[in-house]
Amino acid sequence: MPASNPAVYDLKGLNCPLPVLKARKRLAAMRPGSRLWLETTDPLAVLDIPAFITDDGHRLVETAAMEGGHRFLVERGK
Numbered sequence: 262m263p264a265s266n267p268a269v270y271d272l273k274g275l276n277c278p279l280p281v282l283k284a285r286k287r288l289a290a291m292r293p294g295s296r297l298w299l300e301t302t303d304p305l306a307v308l309d310i311p312a313f314i315t316d317d318g319h320r321l322v323e324t325a326a327m328e329g330g331h332r333f334l335v336e337r338g339k
Contacts, residue, residue: 264330265320267297267301267310267334268297268298268332269297270283270284270297270298270299271300272284272299272300272301272302272306273283273300273302273324273329275301275316276303276304276305277303277305277309278284278309279304280299280303280309281309281313283305284299284310284313284335285313288310288319288337289299291337292337293330293337293338295336295337296322296334296335297334297335297337298333299332299335300331300332301330301331301332301333302329302330304332305332306330306331307324311324311333314326314333314335316322317338318338318339319337319338320336322334322336328330
């Protein structure tokens with residue numbers, strides 16, 4: 262069962278492709294089914310992060326706009 266309070270991975274201030282590269286590395290170290298919030302300020306992240314999540318077999322649980330950027334709740338795939 263996923264944690265009720267997923268960790269937050271602060272990727273603010275990083276530009277493409279760093280948010281995706283860092284998120285991929287962090288998720289690879291997590292257990293399947295674990296959840297992680299990704300917080301970004303890169304305008305391209307709204308396209309890049311969902312595409313990477315799908316391509317890598319993870320699940321986008323939730324996305325939300327936040328001041329200056331976006332948050333993505335990701336559930337690690339198998």
